[in-house]
Amino acid sequence: MKKMLIIFSLMAILPCQATELAGLNAAEQQALESQVVAHYRHMTKQLGGTLLKTLQTTMQTEGAVNAIAVCREQAPVIAKGIAEENHLSIKRVSLKNRNPHNGLSADTQEASVLQNFAERQAKGEDLTQVDKLTVIDVNGQPYYQFMKAIPTGTVCLTCHGANVDAALYSKIKEYYPDDKAIGFKEGELRGAFVITQAVSEAAALYKAGKLQPVTPTETQK
Numbered sequence: 001m002k003k004m005l006i007i008f009s010l011m012a013i014l015p016c017q018a019t020e021l022a023g024l025n026a027a028e029q030q031a032l033e034s035q036v037v038a039h040y041r042h043m044t045k046q047l048g049g050t051l052l053k054t055l056q057t058t059m060q061t062e063g064a065v066n067a068i069a070v071c072r073e074q075a076p077v078i079a080k081g082i083a084e085e086n087h088l089s090i091k092r093v094s095l096k097n098r099n100p101h102n103g104l105s106a107d108t109q110e111a112s113v114l115q116n117f118a119e120r121q122a123k124g125e126d127l128t129q130v131d132k133l134t135v136i137d138v139n140g141q142p143y144y145q146f147m148k149a150i151p152t153g154t155v156c157l158t159c160h161g162a163n164v165d166a167a168l169y170s171k172i173k174e175y176y177p178d179d180k181a182i183g184f185k186e187g188e189l190r191g192a193f194v195i196t197q198a199v200s201e202a203a204a205l206y207k208a209g210k211l212q213p214v215t216p217t218e219t220q221k
């Protein structure tokens with residue numbers, strides 16, 4: 001941390017380098033990138049862990065039909081809480097989606113990252129560790145886009161596997177008539193979390209020493 005501060009102080013008095021992003025030179029960008037990756041990884045781990053725990057508990061105590069609400073209502077609320085606290089946005093995407101809002105057309109940049117994740121898994125990478133940071137353009141502004149692979153776990157098969165219970169599935173179909181999110185195998189890529197944050201926002205938080213993994217208290221239950 002001390003070293004980072006020294007680097008920042010030095011950079012402030014040096015002339016600007018050729019590659020600039022949100023007022024940062026190459027060395028600052030590199031330092032910031034490794035910090036945001038750690039930060040985003042921590043966040044998606046918290047989010048994935050909280051969702052899994054909530055899902056498991058609800059399925060055990062109230063059954064799978066009632067657990068639909070966890071994925072449907074609680075997942076976005078938990079994600080929103082973490083996002084607001086950290087000045088960024090978080091969403092879930094999939095190439096085989098249940099909620100139409102989470103779907104991706106094959107020709108989009110997010111879809112190509114998901115395809116890249118599947119290829120990395122096919123080449124032997126552990127899907128639980130697969131993620132990617134990209135700098136994207138949003139209305140002319142540079143944004144960090146961090147995508148983290150979501151693997152299909154055993155518990156997920158109840159609602160996303162090949163043999164979803166008929167009564168449960170008819171309930172799912174009531175909400176999602178165009179559901180494409182079934183037939184997954186354990187370990188298969190289910191989708192990804194996508195975090196986006198303006199580079200300028202991340203840089204400001206970093207310089208203020210506020211780019212720490214923070215989660216709202218309600219998600220720590």
Ligand code: HEC
Nearest residue numbers: 064067068071072092094097098099102155156159181191
């Ligand atoms: C009780 C049923 C149920 C279980 C179990 C379940 N899901 Fe879901 N899943 C849903 C529903 C319902 C949605 C749609 C949520 C929405 O409207 O945003 C969904 C949506 C998703 C999405 C967002 C993309 C899309 O298809 O809309 C992902 C990713 C996802 N689930 C992953 C998982 C993973 C990973 C697990 C296991 C840890 C899991 N789900 C377990 C019911 C379930």
